[in-house]
Amino acid sequence: MQDALPIVIVAVVVVAAIVAALALLRGKGVYDDIRAGDLPIRPDPPGARAAEIAQLVAARDARRAARGLGPGDPLAPLGDDLRAEVRAHVEARNARRIARGDAPLDVETEIERRLRQLDG
Secondary structure, three states: OOOHHHHHHHHHHHHHHHHHHHHHHHOOOHHHHHHHOOOOOOOOOOOHHHHHHHHHHHHHHHHHHHOOOOOOOOOOOOOHHHHHHHHHHHHHHHHHHHHHOOOOOOHHHHHHHHHHHHHO
């Protein structure tokens, strides 16, 4: 009985290799269907980008109005925690620049620039 075990193992491996080779030669790969593209890529209709930007700006202004700010306030009074987080980020970046031998940043100017970027 134990003498037949190696023969059975070799036979199963050979049959599996033959089946795998036939499946590889016979069929298309799974990724061929994906590459064919079930969803065609169509360009956006004209004006869609402008409409989306207008929607984003309106949503931002609505959030600012809910906080009691007008839409024209470039720098709203931000929370101290956000300012502290941006300061820590800028100071860490500045320390890495100095360690590399680059010129240091003006921390206050960089903080104001990043806060303006976040405000949108």
